[in-house]
Amino acid sequence: MRLFDAHCHLQDPRIFTLAPQLIRSSLDSGIAHFAVNGVSEKDWHLVKQMSNSYPSVVPSFGVHPWFVLERTTEWYTILRQYFESTPSAAVGEIGIDKGSKGKLIDFDLQIDVFRKQLELAKELKRPASIHCVRAFGDLLEVMKSTGPFPEGVILHSYLGSAEMVPELARLGAYFSFSGFLMSMKLQKAKKMLKAVPSDRILLETDAPDGLPKSELSDLFLVEGDPSFPPELQALGENPHSRGCTEVSDVEKEKPELPKEMLNHPANIHNVLTYVASLLEMSKEEVAELSYSNAVRLFSYEGSKISEEVEAVKPIKLHVVLLT
Ligand SMILES: [Zn+2]
Numbered sequence: 651m652r653l654f655d656a657h658c659h660l661q662d663p664r665i666f667t668l669a670p671q672l673i674r675s676s677l678d679s680g681i682a683h684f685a686v687n688g689v690s691e692k693d694w695h696l697v698k699q700m701s702n703s704y705p706s707v708v709p710s711f712g713v714h715p716w717f718v719l720e721r722t723t724e725w726y727t728i729l730r731q732y733f734e735s736t737p738s739a740a741v742g743e744i745g746i747d748k749g750s751k752g753k754l755i756d757f758d759l760q761i762d763v764f765r766k767q768l769e770l771a772k773e774l775k776r777p778a779s780i781h782c783v784r785a786f787g788d789l790l791e792v793m794k795s796t797g798p799f800p801e802g803v804i805l806h807s808y809l810g811s812a813e814m815v816p817e818l819a820r821l822g823a824y825f826s827f828s829g830f831l832m833s834m835k836l837q838k839a840k841k842m843l844k845a846v847p848s849d850r851i852l853l854e855t856d857a858p859d860g861l862p863k864s865e866l867s868d869l870f871l872v873e874g875d876p877s878f879p880p881e882l883q884a885l886g887e888n889p890h891s892r893g894c895t896e897v898s899d900v901e902k903e904k905p906e907l908p909k910e911m912l913n914h915p916a917n918i919h920n921v922l923t924y925v926a927s928l929l930e931m932s933k934e935e936v937a938e939l940s941y942s943n944a945v946r947l948f949s950y951e952g953s954k955i956s957e958e959v960e961a962v963k964p965i966k967l968h969v970v971l972l973t
Pocket residue numbers: 657658659687743806856890891
């Protein structure tokens with residue numbers, strides 16, 4: 651079984667020094683690729699460095715809505731330079747947020763920074779990984795005026811309604827599911843998942859956040875590194891947690907942990923089990939489906955994994971021949 655973590659933050663300062671072990675153990679558990687998303691100018695170099703060191707890491711650069719106030723006047727020029735020097739990069743994490751933390755940041759400014767990055771993704775023909783909290787109406791408006799997105803956009807940790815799925819899908823959205831899905835009411839989650847076209851389903855961990863609500867004994871837990879570089883400490887506050895949600899109180903429902911225990915990308919297996927149960931499909935089917943979707947989405951020109959498209963085809967054929 652192969653899996654693709656379509657959205658995570660292995661460069662996050664809380665786990666950066668542990669990333670080599672996390673990547674190694676995740677590769678051993680069948681996770682072939684990690685889409686690692688930067689969140690501000692301060693961590694793009696770490697994402698790039700990680701991508702240079704690990705063939706399994708797909709880099710993404712973007713300004714997360716919680717960090718728009720920290721951007722420099724040169725941010726857009728610097729961002730473009732990162733894409734020029736990193737042809738394998740996608741866009742992300744970008745987005746808009748009207749949740750408790752997002753409310754502190756001027757929404758028009760968030761929209762402006764988001765729109766610029768979405769337009770850049772379209773210009774560069776790369777997928778973009780989007781965070782949206784309590785702002786789906788605004789998201790749809792921006793996506794309609796800048797889209798459609800033939801290269802795809804990833805609505806990461808999607809917890810929106812089933813009703814919004816068709817319109818978002820028509821514009822090019824993929825729907826990525828993480829441990830946060832376990833905080834959504836079961837029937838609502840089931841209805842929403844079943845509304846998502848099968849060629850648009852992705853799995854992710856959002857590690858080091860997004861710890862699934864599973865029994866602790868079923869999880870890989872990571873103890874955060876308290877000695878991360880001081881200049882990056884401001885980034886170590888769950889900036890990207892909760893992805894695309896309408897719910898504001900998801901964090902309250904986090905399991906009680908003995909100390910700060912963080913999410914490990916290998917917990918994507920718990921997400922897979924949960925998504926497969928809601929879809930009433932086998933884990934193998936959902937794994938293959940979500941993997942093929944992610945490979946297709948991340949196979950833009952210059953991508954590290956573009957050659958893999960061919961590799962996926964015979965495997966699909968093999969499955970067909972067996973059944
Ligand atoms: Zn994230």
